[in-house]
Amino acid sequence: MSIFAQLLEFIGDPAHWSGPRGIPVRIFEHVWYTALSLGIAALIALPVGLLIGHTGKGAFLAISIGNAARSFPSLGVLTLLVLAVGLGLTPVLVALVVLGIPPIVAATYEGIRGVSPATVDAARGMGMTEFDVLRRVELPIALPLVISGLRSSALQIVSTATIAAFVALGGLGRFLIDGLGVRNYAEMVTGAVLVALLAIAVDLVFALFSRIVVSDGLTGRAPAPSADTDLAPATTH
Amino acid sequence: MIKFENVTKRYPGGTVAVDELNLTVPPGKITVFVGPSGCGKTTSLRLINRSIELTSGRILVDGRDVTSVPAVALRRGIGYVIQHGGLFPHQTVIDNVATVPYLLGWDKKKARARAHELLERVGLPASFAKRYPAQLSGGQQQRVGVARALAADPPIMLMDEPFSAVDPIVRASLQEEFLRLQQELGKTIVLVTHDIDEAIKLGDNVAVFAEGGKLAQLDSPARILANPADEFVEDLVGRDRGYRGLSFVTAHDLPVHPVPTTALGASTADARAAVRDQRWVLALDADRRPLGWLDVSQSDMDTVDTVESAALLSVGATFTGDSSMRRVLDGALASPAGYSVGVDADGAFTGAVSTAEVAQHLASQDRVSVEPL
Numbered sequence: 142m143s144i145f146a147q148l149l150e151f152i153g154d155p156a157h158w159s160g161p162r163g164i165p166v167r168i169f170e171h172v173w174y175t176a177l178s179l180g181i182a183a184l185i186a187l188p189v190g191l192l193i194g195h196t197g198k199g200a201f202l203a204i205s206i207g208n209a210a211r212s213f214p215s216l217g218v219l220t221l222l223v224l225a226v227g228l229g230l231t232p233v234l235v236a237l238v239v240l241g242i243p244p245i246v247a248a249t250y251e252g253i254r255g256v257s258p259a260t261v262d263a264a265r266g267m268g269m270t271e272f273d274v275l276r277r278v279e280l281p282i283a284l285p286l287v288i289s290g291l292r293s294s295a296l297q298i299v300s301t302a303t304i305a306a307f308v309a310l311g312g313l314g315r316f317l318i319d320g321l322g323v324r325n326y327a328e329m330v331t332g333a334v335l336v337a338l339l340a341i342a343v344d345l346v347f348a349l350f351s352r353i354v355v356s357d358g359l360t361g362r363a364p365a366p367s368a369d370t371d372l373a374p375a376t377t378h
Numbered sequence: 379m380i381k382f383e384n385v386t387k388r389y390p391g392g393t394v395a396v397d398e399l400n401l402t403v404p405p406g407k408i409t410v411f412v413g414p415s416g417c418g419k420t421t422s423l424r425l426i427n428r429s430i431e432l433t434s435g436r437i438l439v440d441g442r443d444v445t446s447v448p449a450v451a452l453r454r455g456i457g458y459v460i461q462h463g464g465l466f467p468h469q470t471v472i473d474n475v476a477t478v479p480y481l482l483g484w485d486k487k488k489a490r491a492r493a494h495e496l497l498e499r500v501g502l503p504a505s506f507a508k509r510y511p512a513q514l515s516g517g518q519q520q521r522v523g524v525a526r527a528l529a530a531d532p533p534i535m536l537m538d539e540p541f542s543a544v545d546p547i548v549r550a551s552l553q554e555e556f557l558r559l560q561q562e563l564g565k566t567i568v569l570v571t572h573d574i575d576e577a578i579k580l581g582d583n584v585a586v587f588a589e590g591g592k593l594a595q596l597d598s599p600a601r602i603l604a605n606p607a608d609e610f611v612e613d614l615v616g617r618d619r620g621y622r623g624l625s626f627v628t629a630h631d632l633p634v635h636p637v638p639t640t641a642l643g644a645s646t647a648d649a650r651a652a653v654r655d656q657r658w659v660l661a662l663d664a665d666r667r668p669l670g671w672l673d674v675s676q677s678d679m680d681t682v683d684t685v686e687s688a689a690l691l692s693v694g695a696t697f698t699g700d701s702s703m704r705r706v707l708d709g710a711l712a713s714p715a716g717y718s719v720g721v722d723a724d725g726a727f728t729g730a731v732s733t734a735e736v737a738q739h740l741a742s743q744d745r746v747s748v749e750p751l
């Protein structure tokens with residue numbers, strides 16, 4: 142039987158759709174780990190990115206630390222933490238948050254730095270406070286990049302959240318671990334496919350979110366400008 | 379009124395951007411800071427709203443030291459216009475214009491009503507309110523920038539190269555409108571430009587900055603053209619300053635005289651008879667507005683029975699009593715007939731004047747007696 146047929150058989154079995162070990166529960170767990178980690182990562186990374194973007198200070202340090210953190214193998218971090226604090230949700234979340242922070246910091250920083258200096262000069266010249274400049278001008282203009290940072294962070298977390306299963310938690314990783322344990326390839330493939338589908342769904346959600354919250358003035362969706370004509374005729378002198 | 383008292387800006391590296399500047403910007407007038415790049419004109423402007431902090435000396439706005447007020451409060455009372463407009467790309471035109479009213483805590487309805495009023499003031503149709511800056515041309519963006527600076531009705535406006543980023547034709551029309559607007563509003567304006575022609579055209583007073591942040595001359599445009607303080611200013615205003623100085627002399631008491639005229643559809647024979655031994659006849663429409671010059675000495679005149687518009691040559695720029703002598707002289711020099719054509723307020727022909735007659739008139743006038751500041 143082909144792996145594809147096995148996959149369909151596994152998914153088609155109603156027994157796999159109910160109970161605490163069923164597909165819906167596993168998907169829910171997976172989404173929960175992802176959302177929680179992404180939320181915590183964003184709470185840490187967004188202020189850092191906004192601050193270093195706005196002030197231009199500490200960028201090298203923050204980005205370097207971020208890149209270093211990115212290169213840690215998540216499974217290694219997880220193992221280390223479990224040895225240190227024991228089993229539970231915390232080690233999993235820490236490992237995922239460490240993974241999720243760098244893309245958000247980097248993209249937010251780039252987004253804020255990319256705002257035209259003239260625009261920022263005008264904002265200050267109008268009498269905006271530094272916080273106003275950040276909140277009313279820099280952040281809304283940087284939003285497309287900020288969201289793309291959240292998006293890549295979310296995708297990394299979604300695909301890596303399978304590691305929760307290594308430390309006896311749930312999530313879609315369970316199908317991989319359990320399937321491997323009993324040489325049930327259909328179950329493993331099911332887990333992999335579900336993770337992939339979930340990643341696509343997350344990607345779509347962010348694309349939609351970006352479309353809703355980013356100003357039409359930044360996306361080029363607003364109709365093209367009229368010809369470069371001036372409206373009022375010059376008066377004679 | 380804005381007063382610079384011994385103002386110096388020195389950067390940590392030792393570069394002096396503004397050197398012991400003493401200058402008074404009178405209320406209700408346009409004062410233009412002009413000079414080559416690196417002369418400290420933009421720095422001086424930015425010292426006023428504390429976008430740059432001065433090193434020593436002080437700047438008084440209406441008698442109050444700018445450093446005695448929080449920068450944010452100071453700036454909300456000073457309009458600020460920069461090159462390219464510096465509009466917020468994520469906001470609609472109406473929200474851009476309402477920026478300072480929002481900051482001042484006006485309610486949204488009142489702020490938007492005020493913004494609508496200002497769009498009209500700067501010559502933009504109400505339909506532009508919901509557009510984004512990217513949907514506007516450069517000139518339109520600049521108008522929005524001016525409207526935004528005016529939104530909270532500040533008594534003072536700082537304008538940093540406001541018309542530099544648009545093409546010459548749009549620039550000329552923006553400048554005209556700016557002068558018209560200033561006539562209505564009477565703001566105290568400091569405008570920075572590197573373009574001496576713009577300075578001469580817009581300024582009630584012109585402050586010429588020399589390299590090293592020193593003030594070379596502060597005077598009316600007419601006096602800067604007539605009496606440059608030194609070689610630097612003379613170089614900056616250029617060689618044709620005598621001709622440009624004519625911008626400040628009006629054609630009020632310039633005598634004009636009639637010339638032979640004709641109308642479209644009139645017979646060419648009559649037109650030729652009217653000019654006798656001369657070459658040029660001026661075609662007028664039914665309301666006596668000039669249409670163009672007809673050269674009756676053309677070889678093919680014999681084959682044409684009536685005066686056709688296709689045979690007419692352009693009259694060029696016409697003038698009224700309020701026009702500058704520069705315009706009159708240019709009209710005469712550019713005209714195929716050698717005449718500049720005068721019209722009344724309705725555009726009807728009043729008389730013409732030749733290049734030689736313009737020169738004679740100018741020679742008879744005491745043009746150095748421009749009023750001192």
